[in-house]
Amino acid sequence: MGFKEQYGPWAVVAGASTGLGAAFGEEAAKRGIDVVLVARRTALLETTAEAIRSRYGVKVRTLTADLAGSEELLRGIEGLDVVLFIYNAAAEPQGLFIDESLSGLRTNIDVNCTTPTVVSHAVANRMVARGSGGLVLVSSTGALQGIKVFAAYGAAKSYELILAEGLWDELREHGVDAFSFVVGATATPNFLENAAAMTPDADLLSELISQVGASALEPRSCEFVAAALFQVLDAGRAGIGPRHYSHPDDESAAVAAAGTSRAEVVSRMGKITSAFWQ
Amino acid sequence: MGFKEQYGPWAVVAGASTGLGAAFGEEAAKRGIDVVLVARRTALLETTAEAIRSRYGVKVRTLTADLAGSEELLRGIEGLDVVLFIYNAAAEPQGLFIDESLSGLRTNIDVNCTTPTVVSHAVANRMVARGSGGLVLVSSTGALQGIKVFAAYGAAKSYELILAEGLWDELREHGVDAFSFVVGATATPNFLENAAAMTPDADLLSELISQVGASALEPRSCEFVAAALFQVLDAGRAGIGPRHYSHPDDESAAVAAAGTSRAEVVSRMGKITSAFWQ
Numbered sequence: 223m224g225f226k227e228q229y230g231p232w233a234v235v236a237g238a239s240t241g242l243g244a245a246f247g248e249e250a251a252k253r254g255i256d257v258v259l260v261a262r263r264t265a266l267l268e269t270t271a272e273a274i275r276s277r278y279g280v281k282v283r284t285l286t287a288d289l290a291g292s293e294e295l296l297r298g299i300e301g302l303d304v305v306l307f308i309y310n311a312a313a314e315p316q317g318l319f320i321d322e323s324l325s326g327l328r329t330n331i332d333v334n335c336t337t338p339t340v341v342s343h344a345v346a347n348r349m350v351a352r353g354s355g356g357l358v359l360v361s362s363t364g365a366l367q368g369i370k371v372f373a374a375y376g377a378a379k380s381y382e383l384i385l386a387e388g389l390w391d392e393l394r395e396h397g398v399d400a401f402s403f404v405v406g407a408t409a410t411p412n413f414l415e416n417a418a419a420m421t422p423d424a425d426l427l428s429e430l431i432s433q434v435g436a437s438a439l440e441p442r443s444c445e446f447v448a449a450a451l452f453q454v455l456d457a458g459r460a461g462i463g464p465r466h467y468s469h470p471d472d473e474s475a476a477v478a479a480a481g482t483s484r485a486e487v488v489s490r491m492g493k494i495t496s497a498f499w500q
Numbered sequence: 501m502g503f504k505e506q507y508g509p510w511a512v513v514a515g516a517s518t519g520l521g522a523a524f525g526e527e528a529a530k531r532g533i534d535v536v537l538v539a540r541r542t543a544l545l546e547t548t549a550e551a552i553r554s555r556y557g558v559k560v561r562t563l564t565a566d567l568a569g570s571e572e573l574l575r576g577i578e579g580l581d582v583v584l585f586i587y588n589a590a591a592e593p594q595g596l597f598i599d600e601s602l603s604g605l606r607t608n609i610d611v612n613c614t615t616p617t618v619v620s621h622a623v624a625n626r627m628v629a630r631g632s633g634g635l636v637l638v639s640s641t642g643a644l645q646g647i648k649v650f651a652a653y654g655a656a657k658s659y660e661l662i663l664a665e666g667l668w669d670e671l672r673e674h675g676v677d678a679f680s681f682v683v684g685a686t687a688t689p690n691f692l693e694n695a696a697a698m699t700p701d702a703d704l705l706s707e708l709i710s711q712v713g714a715s716a717l718e719p720r721s722c723e724f725v726a727a728a729l730f731q732v733l734d735a736g737r738a739g740i741g742p743r744h745y746s747h748p749d750d751e752s753a754a755v756a757a758a759g760t761s762r763a764e765v766v767s768r769m770g771k772i773t774s775a776f777w778q
Binding site for chain 1: 761
């Protein structure tokens with residue numbers, strides 16, 4: 223079965239106005255699949271949609287939805303034969319947990335836990351009835367250990383990571399490929415905007431570079447990361463596991479971390495975030 | 501600083517009417533600390549409280565609260581000098597994800613993600629102001645990989661696991677010990693009730709026993725597991741890391757899992773749950 227037969231006619235990408243989500247939409251379009259791009263910002267969505275439409279000649283719909291809830295998204299894809307669903311939306315609260323607002327902590331759970339759960343439940347049921355499909359929850363290397371400055375964010379991305387792994391095991395016998403996609407530092411517009419406003423702690427930074435190498439701190443391009451996800455899908459069902467990474471180095475780092483103490487793993491990640499967010 | 505100075509006068513255990521939570525309350529009382537036991541079932545709470553009170557002579561309060569919300573708990577501990585907080589409450593949805601009710605999936609997030617977040621935020625702020633304290637989120641070996649039949653539960657316990665690890669790094673410089681406590685199969689009343697109603701698949705079970713050994717499938721007693729948590733606290737601040745396990749075997753299994761493929765790790769866990777919940 224070809225890519226389009228397995229994962230078409232419609233792909234839905236949630237969190238798709240710019241950056242990584244837009245790049246996922248482009249990869250789907252490149253394979254002849256029609257795409258629904260979902261996000262909050264209508265104007266940006268339209269621009270992205272038009273670019274993909276004109277480049278690949280597939281149908282591209284936009285759907286304006288606040289992913290702190292799931293109603294708008296579910297209503298927007300009602301009756302649509304969604305066969306590939308990629309949840310890339312994320313709330314990213316930053317700062318020490320004790321200083322966070324309760325509403326920020328709740329939005330983190332809404333966007334990163336509740337909405338992917340409710341929407342996955344709906345689309346997984348439709349895919350199981352159809353006997354094929356792909357369901358990808360985009361997680362983060364920040365989910366692999368506690369992460370200072372992003373403690374609640376890391377926790378919520380871990381929810382997605384482990385949910386998707388469980389869905390892989392439950393859905394594969396129904397012809398449905400569910401998995402988590404663990405993304406390392408990526409040069410999204412958000413990331414670049416944050417980075418431009420930062421003055422990293424020089425001492426911490428050079429200590430880090432000596433420990434993990436400068437390349438481990440370099441963000442990858444959205445195009446690279448999106449291509450990595452679609453390479454997993456391209457390779458066919460047999461090769462799909464519960465968890466894939468945006469780069470082999472991220473996977474190696476995760477495996478290596480198991481051989482060291484949690485205190486060291488968490489402290490090292492904390493040094494990285496502290497170097498930038500003092 | 502002794503145990504009582506570091507973690508007294510008051511310990512609060514959420515999810516404490518029976519089983520593991522009651523055993524945590526008992527361990528705290530044994531060390532001369534006054535205890536608040538929190539759960540939904542008032543009569544059971546009172547019985548447990550009276551047993552601990554008469555045995556150890558400490559103050560034991562009960563607080564009836566539905567932990568799908570945080571208001572009752574927060575109101576009940578207002579003005580109390582809470583220095584040890586153990587969140588042991590859990591919703592445990594069982595069954596295939598696609599068959600779950602949306603309300604069950606939401607309660608799972610409420611009890612296992614939102615309430616521990618909101619309450620941890622409140623008590624962590626008070627502990628930081630005080631300059632000491634302990635904050636423990638009880639997680640599960642089911643959080644370490646996707647878990648068939650308990651996919652949403654495992655995801656939510658993973659949220660707690662990674663949140664607590666991040667809090668360890670953020671709070672330790674303030675004199676506060678936060679960590680996750682990863683619990684393997686434990687003979688709680690819930691567990692025993694479930695087990696009594698089950699007729700495990702004999703073939704799958706013997707395959708499992710040949711792979712992981714019969715002892716890995718034996719639940720540990722609540723007393724054993726509660727003692728393991730308090731041994732972490734007894735040993736003093738310097739030895740507290742972001743994650744502790746209820747038994748060294750659970751930690752060894754987690755470390756060993758990193759050397760194998762995620763497909764194998766998740767499949768193996770899925771065989772265990774499938775053997776019992778067909």
